[in-house]
Amino acid sequence: MTTAAPPGVDPFDQDVLPAPRNAQMILLRSLLHPHRSRLWLATVLLLVQQAAVQAGPLLVAYAIDHAIPAVRDGRHGALIAVACGYLGCGLASGILQRAFIRVAALISQDVLIELRGRIFRHAQSLSLDFHERYTSGRLISRATSDVESIRELLSDGLEELIEVVLSAVYISVLLLILDWRLGLATMVSYGPLYVAIRSFQRRSMVAYRKRSTATAAVIVKFTETMNGIRPVKAFRREEPNDAAFGELNHRHERANGDAILEMARYVVGSRLIANIAIAAIVLWGAYRVAQGGLALGVLAAFVLYLRRLYDPIDRLGMFLNSYQSAAASLEKIAGLLAQEPGVPEPARPVPLPERPAGQPGRAVVFEDVRFAYRTGGEVLPVFGLRVPAGQTVAVVGATGAGKSTLAKLLARFYDPTDGRIMLDGVPLRELAPADLRRGVVMVTQESFLFSGTVAENITIGRPDASRAEVEAAAKAIGAHDFIAALPDGYDTDVRKRGGRISAGQRQLVAFARALLADPGVLILDEATSSLDIPGERAVQHAMHTVLHGRTAVIIAHRLSTVEIADRVLVMRDGRIVEDGTPEELIADSGHFAGLHQAWQDSLV
Missing domain, CATH: 3.40.50.300 (P-loop containing nucleotide triphosphate hydrolases)
Structure with a gap:
């Protein structure tokens, strides 16, 4: 099944070419498949790194409830052990994150090299009919700005997403272990946050698709004008071209502004939900500490974990920002790569007969x-x-x-x-x-x-x-x-x-x-x-x-x-x-x- 242009519209007049359903995911899997071993290594490194990071508040809780009281009795070993453990977790986290970034960078660079190569090879394999209908400016946009959007996702956004998801999973489990009542109360806030994220995802997809199209239009106009600079000079088309380019530039600005506005709405809404949840949980926890139903160290750990849980909401928004931009670009690249050559190579080529000696021509x-x-x-x-x-x-x-x-x-x-x-x-x-x-x-x-x-x-x-x-x-x-x-x-x-x-x-x-x-x-x-x-x-x-x-x-x-x-x-x-x-x-x-x-x- 393929996506289709509106009735009466040539699909080559659209910035997104028709492609089979799920073509983007198929393309992404094909790009990542050769790097399975590196992906597993990166996953293990990040799992261990996040475990080291999330051990910190547990050590703080232990220090408040056990190590500090032990110091009053003249026993310093527990507090020294906590300090050493905290330092060790910090060092391990830094070393593991450096290793992860190195492996992730190798994967992303290899993927981008392969993707650019595919675009170039496939564009050359397509028939003259395709190139006469699909402008060179659009091809340049696919291989430059669209690939750059995917690079940003692979280099930065993907790491952000994995860290946020792993952090949420680790923290959710630890909160339930520390105190199941407060843990369940925390998870109630996941519902409104999920609604906010889904709403942002739907609206931003439209915004980023428009932005990507506007970017391609600017590149197409610039490329065509520079390639045709001689007739531009001959017919004094500088001012009309400047006006047309200015309109495209303003359209790009408006599309960019819409995308930024969607991001701002998401950040404000998600922060409001997070702050209300933190205030409610801290108040309830403080009341329980005062009643003797909750240890002070556990509440301190809860507060630290809640900050770690909700602070990455902005980072998640940045990831969704990169994701929507990359998804729109991947859709366009997948549409390009889905185009079949109008002049296909033969499955079983027949050799051309040798020319007789002295006969340079062929019939x-x-x-x-x-x-x-x-x-x-x-x-x-x-x-x-x-x-x-x-x-x-x-x-x-x-x-x-x-x-x-x-x-x-x-x-x-x-x-x-x-x-x-x-x-x-x-x-x-x-x-x-x-x-x-x-x-x-x-x-x-x-x-x-x-x-x-x-x-x-x-x-x-x-x-x-x-x-x-x-x-x-x-x-x-x-x-x-x-x-x-x-x-x-x-x-x-x-x-x-x-x-x-x-x-x-x-x-x-x-x-x-x-x-x-x-x-x-x-x-x-x-x-x-x-x-x-x-x-x-x-x-x-x-x-x-x-x-x-x-x-x-x-x-x-x-x-x-x-x-x-x-x-x-x-x-x-x-x-x-x-x-x-x-x-x-x-x-x-x-x-x-x-x-x-x-x-x-x-x-x-």
Whole structure:
């Protein structure tokens, strides 16, 4: 059973993704399960430590009722024993608590490392469809602020809870042993305290869920604005963005204030209950001492235990504070980790056949393929296509015709709704990811470079490539000269998103990266759109040699790119309406001929 978004609302528009019932507890158990032995050790350490702590008031009671009267008779041994016992309990408590904190810290750090790793690995495994609908700002919020909330719970809150619970259990038992009447009277106050705690828990859960959502919204807005700083500057969006961010900031402030107010209400209510209970029990106990029905030392121990019992109420509130914040964060992380990849890996991968010597390309077949995005209508109705090994196919058409969708399906960023796509006779769904990435490589319109050197960016598709192979790929694509002119050549750091080099140069590096990977099928999705005319001509000249014999699918708006194709497909509404060589289609009076004539006129 899963949680669901309200009717008519896309769950990806919600900050909490749908997840199976009890997903949070299942996730928490899976994180703690490998640390069972450490958890048992921590439990034993805390049990013994609390026993040492709670022995103090018993020693005080013994001293008042027995040791001090013995001193009057000249016997000092009992009082010395009490003093030594009190000192020993204090030392043992400190040593045991230090050991517990050390073990608990090791557990919490290992759990957090594992959790961050799971979020990162799982986010990478999810399909492109997920990332196009779930913003990167939300992912960052899951791995930062939400993990930090869980860290606070594991590092501080959990210790507080265990100490409070153990203290309450020890003290309750000791109070009944000391005097069962006063002990039962004390336990009567547990009822109102339980009601106060439950009420706070329910109200604060709502408050902290709102606070966590408000925090994520602030992070999302900040991340999106900084990632889009160029259009922000270009369209002078600073003031509107500042106003929108200010509103989100105020919403976060209000959510924070609501959470603090709930905490204040709980503290005031619980302290009132505790003080009334202490006053009533002390008055009754004093009356019994005066009547001779209760020893003074026992009453003194009762007062000390009552303070120890009720003082941690504030600490319990702080734990519930951390718990509600962590529970809201854990719910969101569990929802993220519950998302299944839209493009799953095959259970039994089929190996890709070896390419014959001298044949760099692979055959591609679209067999009765249908595809529709989740957020829109059908893009490809019933689509069929056969591309022989070694053929270069250019795909043209108006925006929305289905060109890029065809490329994404071939790269297996998505799976078809119906039908299948085959590479050398093997369905893409059945290929292992490593074989698929060796078989098909895509160069997109927006070439993304990672922080690091030029050489590291080129070798992403083939990490074991030698420097000579890297340079050969760069030379083949026409990128070597500008790379060699950089301050450190191939060892130059391109910085964030490749910002140190121009858009055209980034595209050339992306071409070199794809060519070094030596794929059987190379997809170019408007990959020359960011190049200037000289740069585009240089790339086209290199591609005549590089694409020779290799299967290539070129998605193009610039018809200059089509000139190197063996075959041209014209798409409209997800269907192929024209298919032939460039010369055949130009000679015809169809759509491509019109496009070509318009392009020729623009050159004039």
